[in-house]
Amino acid sequence: MLKDLIVKELKNTLRDKKVLITSILMPVLIFGIMGVIYGFAFGKAAQTVKESVTGLKENAVIYVCDEDTGVFSKLFLNFTSNYAHRAVVVRACSFKDVIQALSEGNYSLAVYIPSNASEDLQELRPIPIKVLIKTDKVSFSSSMALMGILNAFTSGLNSFIRTYIVASRGLNPRVVMSPVIPYAGVIFRGALIPPELLNSLSSSFFLFAFAPLVVISMALGQAASSMAVENEEKTLEVLLSLPIPRYKIVAAKLVGTMVVVILATLSFAAGSGIYAYSLFTSMNSLTSSMSNTSGGSGMFSLNALTSLIDPFTVGALILSTFLSLTAVASLGLLLGSLTPDVRTSSTFVGQLSFLVMIPGFILAFVDLSSLGSSGVALMIALSPFIAPILVLKAYMENLPWITTATLVWTAGFTLLLVYLSSKLIDSERLLTLQHAFMRRRLKASKLFQRKR
Amino acid sequence: MSREDAVIVDNLRKVFGDVVAVDGLSFEVKSGEVFGLVGPNGAGKTTTLRILATILRPTEGSVTIFGRDVVRETKDVRKMISYLPEEAGAYKYLTGYEYLTFMAHVYGVDKTALEDGIRLSGLGEALRRYVSTYSKGMKRRLQVARTLMVKPKLAIMDEPTSGLDVVHAVYLRNALREYVKKYNITVVLSSHNMLEVEYLCDRVALINRGKVAIIGAPNQLLQEFRAKNLEEVFVKVVGDA
Numbered sequence: 001m002l003k004d005l006i007v008k009e010l011k012n013t014l015r016d017k018k019v020l021i022t023s024i025l026m027p028v029l030i031f032g033i034m035g036v037i038y039g040f041a042f043g044k045a046a047q048t049v050k051e052s053v054t055g056l057k058e059n060a061v062i063y064v065c066d067e068d069t070g071v072f073s074k075l076f077l078n079f080t081s082n083y084a085h086r087a088v089v090v091r092a093c094s095f096k097d098v099i100q101a102l103s104e105g106n107y108s109l110a111v112y113i114p115s116n117a118s119e120d121l122q123e124l125r126p127i128p129i130k131v132l133i134k135t136d137k138v139s140f141s142s143s144m145a146l147m148g149i150l151n152a153f154t155s156g157l158n159s160f161i162r163t164y165i166v167a168s169r170g171l172n173p174r175v176v177m178s179p180v181i182p183y184a185g186v187i188f189r190g191a192l193i194p195p196e197l198l199n200s201l202s203s204s205f206f207l208f209a210f211a212p213l214v215v216i217s218m219a220l221g222q223a224a225s226s227m228a229v230e231n232e233e234k235t236l237e238v239l240l241s242l243p244i245p246r247y248k249i250v251a252a253k254l255v256g257t258m259v260v261v262i263l264a265t266l267s268f269a270a271g272s273g274i275y276a277y278s279l280f281t282s283m284n285s286l287t288s289s290m291s292n293t294s295g296g297s298g299m300f301s302l303n304a305l306t307s308l309i310d311p312f313t314v315g316a317l318i319l320s321t322f323l324s325l326t327a328v329a330s331l332g333l334l335l336g337s338l339t340p341d342v343r344t345s346s347t348f349v350g351q352l353s354f355l356v357m358i359p360g361f362i363l364a365f366v367d368l369s370s371l372g373s374s375g376v377a378l379m380i381a382l383s384p385f386i387a388p389i390l391v392l393k394a395y396m397e398n399l400p401w402i403t404t405a406t407l408v409w410t411a412g413f414t415l416l417l418v419y420l421s422s423k424l425i426d427s428e429r430l431l432t433l434q435h436a437f438m439r440r441r442l443k444a445s446k447l448f449q450r451k452r
Numbered sequence: 453m454s455r456e457d458a459v460i461v462d463n464l465r466k467v468f469g470d471v472v473a474v475d476g477l478s479f480e481v482k483s484g485e486v487f488g489l490v491g492p493n494g495a496g497k498t499t500t501l502r503i504l505a506t507i508l509r510p511t512e513g514s515v516t517i518f519g520r521d522v523v524r525e526t527k528d529v530r531k532m533i534s535y536l537p538e539e540a541g542a543y544k545y546l547t548g549y550e551y552l553t554f555m556a557h558v559y560g561v562d563k564t565a566l567e568d569g570i571r572l573s574g575l576g577e578a579l580r581r582y583v584s585t586y587s588k589g590m591k592r593r594l595q596v597a598r599t600l601m602v603k604p605k606l607a608i609m610d611e612p613t614s615g616l617d618v619v620h621a622v623y624l625r626n627a628l629r630e631y632v633k634k635y636n637i638t639v640v641l642s643s644h645n646m647l648e649v650e651y652l653c654d655r656v657a658l659i660n661r662g663k664v665a666i667i668g669a670p671n672q673l674l675q676e677f678r679a680k681n682l683e684e685v686f687v688k689v690v691g692d693a
Contacts (some may be wrong), residue, residue, distance in 0.1 A: 004557040008543060008550075015545035015582070234541035238595075241505045241535040242558050243527065431508065 002248045009256030013226065014263075023222065023264040031271025039278030045141040046285040049148030060108035061086045063101045065093040070118025072127060072161075076111070079160045083153065095130060102134050109133055109153065124165070189398070211272070212321065212388040213360040215265050217353040219325045221346065222264075223257040223332025228345035231337070240425075247422040250333060254418070257329045313395045316403050320387035323410045327384040328356070330417040337425055356385040363389045368397050380405050384413040456483040456518070458606055458638040459504065464513035465662075466499050473499040475662035476513070481640055481655075483518075486632060488653035489642040490682060496662040497642040498538060498610055504640060505535035505608045517606055534559075534604035538611045538642075540595045548579035548586070548594050552601065559602040569601030572627055574620075588615040596624055600631050607632070609641040613648060625652060646682040658686050665689045 013019055062080055064087050066073050080087045088107070090097070095112050102110040112130040120127045131154060133146055166173040186195050230236035239249065332349065339345040359382045368376055383390050383406040394402035459481035466474040474496040481487040489497045502508040503515055506526050515522045520529050542551045552569040559565075570579060573593045583591065592615045599607055612628065613621040629652055632639050643649050649656055650670045658665040658673075666673065666689050670682060679685045 001558060004554055008546065008554050011550065012543040012545045233544060234537070234539045235543060237502075237507060237537045238535065238540050241507055241530065241533070242555075243530040244558060 001244060002251060005244065005248055005252035006255050009226070009252045010259060013256050013260055019222075019260060023218065023260055024267050027264060027268040028271040028274075031268070031275040035271075035275035035278035038275070039282045041140060042279070042282030043285060045144035046282065048141040048145040052145040052149050053152045061088060061106065063087075063098065063105060063107040063110040064089045065095070065098045065101075065110070065112045066091055067093065067115040068113045068117040072117040072121045073113055075121075075161060075164055076113060076129075076157070079157055083156060098130065098132060102132050107134075109149070121161070121165075127161075210360075210364060211268070212324070213357055213386070214268065215261060215321075216324055216328050216360075216385060217349075217356060218264055219257055219261045220328040220332045220335075220353055220356070221349045222260050223253065223329035224336035224339070224345040224349045225332075225342050226253050226256060227333045227336030228339045228342045229336075231339065232341040236337070246425050249425060250330070250418060250422045253333055254326060254329050257332070258325060261325060261329075313391070313403075316391045316395075316407060317388055320391045320407060320410060323407070323414045324384060324387040327410065327414040327417050330414070330421045333421050334417075334424055360386045360389055363393050368393055368399060368402065376402065380409055384410045384417070457481070457516075458483040458485065458518055459487070459640060460514075460516045461500070461504075462514050464500065464503065464515060465511050466496070466503060466508065467511045472662055474503075474510075477659070477662065477664055478513075479657050479664055479667055481638060483638055484632075484636045485654045486629075486639040486641070486652050488649040488656040489640065489659055490646070490649055490656050490686065491642075491659035491665075494661075495659040497659060500659075501535075501608050501610050501640065501642060502537075504606075505533060505537075506530055507535070531559075532605040534599045534602050534607050536595055536599040536607070536609040536612060538614060542583045542586075542591060542594055542598075544584040545582055547582055548573065548575055548590075551583060551594065552579070552598060555598045555602065559604075561602050565601045565603060568603075568631070569597045572600055572631065573597035574623060574627075589617060589620055592616055593620060593624060596628065600628065600637065603635045603637060605638060607637050607639045607641075609639060611643055612641055613643070613645065621648070628652065650682060656682065658682075658689055660686075660690050 062083075064077070064080070066076075066089050069091060077087060077089065090101075098110045098112045101107060110132045112132075114128060117127045117129065131150065133150055135142060135146055162177070163173045166176045184195055185192050186198050187193075188198060227236075230239060331352075335348055335352065336345045339348060359379060362371075363379065363386065368379070371379065379386070379390060380402065387406050387410045390406045391403050394400065394406065457480050459479075461477055461479050464474050464477040465472070477496065477500060479487075489500060491497055499508065503510055503522065504517065506522050506529055509523055517529050518532055520532070522529050542548075543554075546554065549570070552566055552573070556563075556566045556569070573579065573596075575590060575593060575597075578586070578590060583594070586594070592613070596609070596612055599609060599612075613624055616624060625648060628639075631637070639652075641652070643652075653670060655667060655669050656673070657667045665686070668676070673682065673685045674680070677685045677688050679688060
């Protein structure tokens with residue numbers, strides 16, 4: 001009989017186009033499309049930057065106002081000959097002339113070299129040259145291209161001059177640039193790891209804290225809808241008169257909710273994966289094209305997270321996720337059974353989700369150790385709704401007792417909630433509560449109208 | 453020899469807050485009998501049927517169905533009854549056939565019951581379609597078929613033909629009458645349609661303000677009150693009361 005109930009539940013839910021589109025298709029579509037759009041935008045910008053820098057070498061004419069005419073001036077023109085197509089050098093000029101030439105002439109770049117540049121070079125003082133670039137467009141890719149050209153030009157010039165300084169003193173430029181090649185490592189709970197990995201882990205936590213919140217609130221909404229729809233479609237009265245134990249009705253609803261939530265999570269994960277991959281790949285490509293740095297390192301790494309978490313923590317995370325989903329789904333069933341339709345249940349779920357979200361957000365940004373004993377106790381008390389985040393946070397902060405307390409309390413609370421759901425899904429109680437609920441709403445709305 | 457009492461309602465009272473929905477109702481229904489509850493809106497018909505169907509519990513009094521108490525022996529009662537509420541829906545994204553199959557599995561009945569359900573509904577090929585595509589009348593026919601096909605010992609039907617057009621209402625009444633006699637199903641139903649009650653019911657209870665005004669066979673009541681129909685009987689009884 002349980003199998004029949006589950007099959008009925010799954011057919012009635014998964015054939016609903018609204019559920020299919022909003023819960024299962026939309027996450028992968030929205031995140032996927034956003035990822036593709038970001039990827040395209042950053043990719044286009046990276047391409048524009050590359051083309052601009054290459055174009056500068058092939059076609060650009062640089063206006064140089066040279067008031068120095070010394071060693072630096074020669075070095076600069078030497079560098080420029082490799083960098084741009086042609087340089088127009090003007091002597092006895094001012095910075096105003098540079099601005100005017102770039103504004104009115106057909107130049108891509110203009111540089112002002114002050115009169116004491118060679119002296120500064122000799123005395124090893126920073127040389128205050130001015131580099132200007134012009135544009136008539138304002139767009140993401142054009143501004144990225146301008147930044148790319150300026151970055152490539154100034155970093156190339158710095159490297160060129162630095163090499164000259166070092167070599168002129170008979171030293172090896174490579175050794176002077178990087179005299180030490182250190183191996184940096186961190187011993188994290190007995191394992192030797194690179195510091196970037198730890199940085200990556202702490203940065204990734206935000207993403208891993210928000211994902212369970214989305215899934216948990218999704219379970220709350222789905223469970224509430226599955227019960228509210230029974231009221232809306234007038235199927236509950238028949239269901240409750242059938243020779244079926246109440247716990248089987250609750251179990252079938254929970255299984256149905258879990259299946260939808262798992263499918264929605266897979267869709268969410270696939271969409272987020274596409275989004276993250278497109279975004280970070282294109283961002284890396286853009287930052288690489290703008291400078292010599294690789295970019296994007298230490299921002300996000302699933303490998304970093306999974307390689308550091310031990311099997312016990314993985315087990316605790318899976319168990320806590322399951323328990324939290326069951327707890328919120330049971331709460332959703334209770335809420336949904338009291339509301340007359342899906343719309344009303346969605347209103348209440350929205351408000352309740354917000355309350356569930358608050359401790360989740362706190363955990364995403366605040367360390368458990370900074371919350372104090374009462375704060376930690378509050379978090380554990382609320383753990384049935386945020387258990388996976390709390391377990392992950394406890395692991396990050398090396399507080400294993402919080403993991404144990406969370407699992408024990410969440411398991412107990414979840415069992416209690418499932419038991420209460422089975423007991424409360426009783427027609428007499430439900431009808432009485434529904435009646436009281438509707439009377440309160442009616443009274444509140446009358447009061448509101450009178451106040452207006 | 454008197455037949456077994458299928459339903460015994462004894463001094464039943466149901467109160468919702470300060471509203472008395474049923475106020476000391478008593479009647480018996482014999483096994484195999486079709487018994488009608490007739491009365492105006494708010495008379496307590498639906499509340500009584502809900503108590504019989506184990507959906508509500510009595511505030512006072514008792515109800516037994518084939519010797520089982522609806523409060524203390526709910527599980528046993530639920531196995532014997534099949535309930536059709538006035539506003540009963542079916543799962544939108546199940547086909548009519550899947551819905552009937554689900555109900556057959558819940559009651560643990562064989563394939564012939566399912567075939568009976570298909571025939572009783574008269575929905576034919578439409579049973580392959582999702583319930584969401586059905587008209588109100590088609591949904592009602594599916595519900596009546598679902599209620600009867602499991603051959604319950606007691607069928608509790610609140611306005612069985614509500615929402616049906618004349619042709620389908622007549623078809624369903626005939627099918628219902630034939631089916632319950634064939635399988636000896638006891639029926640307690642409520643209806644606003646006095647013609648339907650006269651045609652279907654062996655006996656009726658006229659209810660007013662949660663109390664039984666009078667009980668009897670339709671023909672017997674018509675003769676006793678020299679009335680043309682049960683509406684006249686009701687007016688005369690309530691007027692006298």
